[in-house]
Amino acid sequence: MTWAIEIRNLTFRYPGRDTYILQNVNLKIKQGETVAIVGLSGNGKSTLCYCISGIIPHIYGGDLQGEVFLFDQPIKDLKRSEMVTKIGIVFQDPDTQLFSPTVEDEVAFGPENLCLDRWEIDRRIEEALKVVGMENHRLSNPNHLSGGQKQLVALASVLSLEPDIFVFDEAVSQVDKDGKLAIKNKILTLKKEKKTIIMVEHDFTNLDIADRVVVLKEGRLQEFEGWL
Numbered sequence: 001m002t003w004a005i006e007i008r009n010l011t012f013r014y015p016g017r018d019t020y021i022l023q024n025v026n027l028k029i030k031q032g033e034t035v036a037i038v039g040l041s042g043n044g045k046s047t048l049c050y051c052i053s054g055i056i057p058h059i060y061g062g063d064l065q066g067e068v069f070l071f072d073q074p075i076k077d078l079k080r081s082e083m084v085t086k087i088g089i090v091f092q093d094p095d096t097q098l099f100s101p102t103v104e105d106e107v108a109f110g111p112e113n114l115c116l117d118r119w120e121i122d123r124r125i126e127e128a129l130k131v132v133g134m135e136n137h138r139l140s141n142p143n144h145l146s147g148g149q150k151q152l153v154a155l156a157s158v159l160s161l162e163p164d165i166f167v168f169d170e171a172v173s174q175v176d177k178d179g180k181l182a183i184k185n186k187i188l189t190l191k192k193e194k195k196t197i198i199m200v201e202h203d204f205t206n207l208d209i210a211d212r213v214v215v216l217k218e219g220r221l222q223e224f225e226g227w228l
């Protein structure tokens, strides 16, 4: 069977650190599945998201053992251009993701780098901005937006890539109630489209739409059984 994501015996520590943040993590996720990762602060949820999306080891380095596969391919062998159509991550802190002078440029960056036709790029910008309700802020500088608005722009910039797998790492934590509802509806649409979704949830906002919940405790992963 081909898994959208397969993590085998993953163990990781950051460069120069003694503590292993992830310890022998194993996880298999089917295409079209929505999996929520929960756990207390500092237990390695973001670190696991970085491993799944190739940021570890490509950007952070560190001591990594085990392997992550996306659709049977080891991510360490995937080129950056192959990664972006397979998996898109929305970070907890939008400031790490936003770098363009305008909202529109930010959302256009991914599709433009995929060298898509202009009409397709425009369609994706239009759609992504509409989903997140930021179509009236096209020409705004992302640095001048509120935290919640920045998160919505970061989300739109990943939606416009239309990857097979989405990783939402507390992606809407600062977004207002209406915005959260709109994103929840979008995630439901992505589910219908058989996209694979990983959600890190601190406040459990979207747990009800997850097919499965896994708990990360002190770097070890367990299936969630029972109520927290």
Ligand SMILES: Nc1ncnc2c1ncn2[C@@H]1O[C@H](COP(=O)(O)OP(=O)(O)OP(=O)(O)O)[C@@H](O)[C@H]1O
Pocket (backbone or CB within 6 Å): 014, 015, 017, 021, 039, 040, 041, 042, 043, 044, 045, 046, 047, 048, 060, 092, 202
């Ligand atoms: N770049 C880094 N270098 C060294 N240690 C790091 C780095 N990033 C995170 N850590 C450490 O790794 C541990 C796990 O952090 P991580 O952000 O993965 O946890 P988390 O479960 O996502 O927490 P939160 O819910 O607060 O976001 C923490 O002790 C953190 O201090």
